[in-house]
Amino acid sequence: MSYKDNLRTHLLLLLVAAIWGSTWAVGRFLSYGLDEANRASMGPATSAWLRYVFAVAGFMAWCWLYRNRDGPRILPKGNKAWKYTIWMALLGTMGYQLLFMNGMKWTAAGDASMIIPMNPVFTVLLAVPLLGQRLSSRMVLGLLVGLIGVAIVVGWSPNAEIPFNHRLIGAVMIALAALTWAATSNLTKMALMDGTIGTSLEIVVWYSIVGWVLLTPWMLAEVWQSGIPIPNTTEWASVAYLGILSTVLTYAWFARGIDKIGATSAASYVFLVPIFGVLSGWLLLDESLGVSMLVGFCLIVYGVREVQRESERLSAD
Numbered sequence: 001m002s003y004k005d006n007l008r009t010h011l012l013l014l015l016v017a018a019i020w021g022s023t024w025a026v027g028r029f030l031s032y033g034l035d036e037a038n039r040a041s042m043g044p045a046t047s048a049w050l051r052y053v054f055a056v057a058g059f060m061a062w063c064w065l066y067r068n069r070d071g072p073r074i075l076p077k078g079n080k081a082w083k084y085t086i087w088m089a090l091l092g093t094m095g096y097q098l099l100f101m102n103g104m105k106w107t108a109a110g111d112a113s114m115i116i117p118m119n120p121v122f123t124v125l126l127a128v129p130l131l132g133q134r135l136s137s138r139m140v141l142g143l144l145v146g147l148i149g150v151a152i153v154v155g156w157s158p159n160a161e162i163p164f165n166h167r168l169i170g171a172v173m174i175a176l177a178a179l180t181w182a183a184t185s186n187l188t189k190m191a192l193m194d195g196t197i198g199t200s201l202e203i204v205v206w207y208s209i210v211g212w213v214l215l216t217p218w219m220l221a222e223v224w225q226s227g228i229p230i231p232n233t234t235e236w237a238s239v240a241y242l243g244i245l246s247t248v249l250t251y252a253w254f255a256r257g258i259d260k261i262g263a264t265s266a267a268s269y270v271f272l273v274p275i276f277g278v279l280s281g282w283l284l285l286d287e288s289l290g291v292s293m294l295v296g297f298c299l300i301v302y303g304v305r306e307v308q309r310e311s312e313r314l315s316a317d
Helices: 007-031 044-065 079-106 109-131 137-155 164-193 200-226 233-261 263-285 291-316
Strands: none
Touching: 007 044, 007 079, 007 109, 007 233, 007 263, 044 079, 044 200, 044 233, 079 109, 079 164, 079 200, 109 137, 109 164, 109 263, 109 291, 137 164, 137 291, 164 200, 200 233, 233 263, 263 291
16 A cells, blocks of 8 residues: 555654654643743642543543443453553553653753653663563664763753753653653563463553552652642643543554554654654743754664664564
8 A cells, every 4th residue: 555545644643743742841841830930730740640540531431432342351351461560550650650750840841852762772672681682782882872862962952051960860760761661562562472461452551540540649649748739721731631642542543553554664653753842842841952952863763773673683583
């Protein structure tokens, strides 16, 4: 099928990349606020918890709508399925969301969005101990090139109004968030390979629900310390946007894209996410643009592609 025949799918994936890119600016707003006069009233844990209120409601509605069409079961079945679910909830929902929202307190949205493309590199490297993936010198080289790109983004960021030590703290948190997501991706592969999980959709629904429960103590501790927040209309719209659009609908659209044009072609749109992340930070938060971002982005993409190509080559041998 030609590109023209799949034009709607490509446009949908472009929209997915734009939405995912915009989450960095929205997360920055919720975690820190635009300025002292317009500071968001919700803390990071509360924002993450409310995001998953909307996301879990969306996933539950999805389960109900497709209950008679081979849709996902609402709860895991069997001890092994629960084991995978709890680990992925700890890493992919609770860990990722806390690191993401707290990281956005410290660094610019555009800078953070440049770091997250390292996720595929971490996924491949974690597959070495988890899935028996072979490691080559070319993979190590790709990792080093990607890390140099990250260092350029953090060290020479045009958003110099944020102190370097703050940007560094934020970058470490975002990198750790990418690492938790990579671990979740590998655990999903393991669960699918040994037949513990029926579909990847089921596990996403399960660990989203369990992860939301695990976020609850963090939210309660934050409320205990800072008081019950009173979100304004913009903040409610922001958490709803993150929960429904950025978490539930984009997952469905991305899965549809994989079905239509294949995983490799669909995954290429992920590299557009940082571009939309930088643009959303510039448009919505008045962040700065700079050549260092372009240089860092090119190095990160080159490093990621080298690791991915080498991983595919080794898997084919």
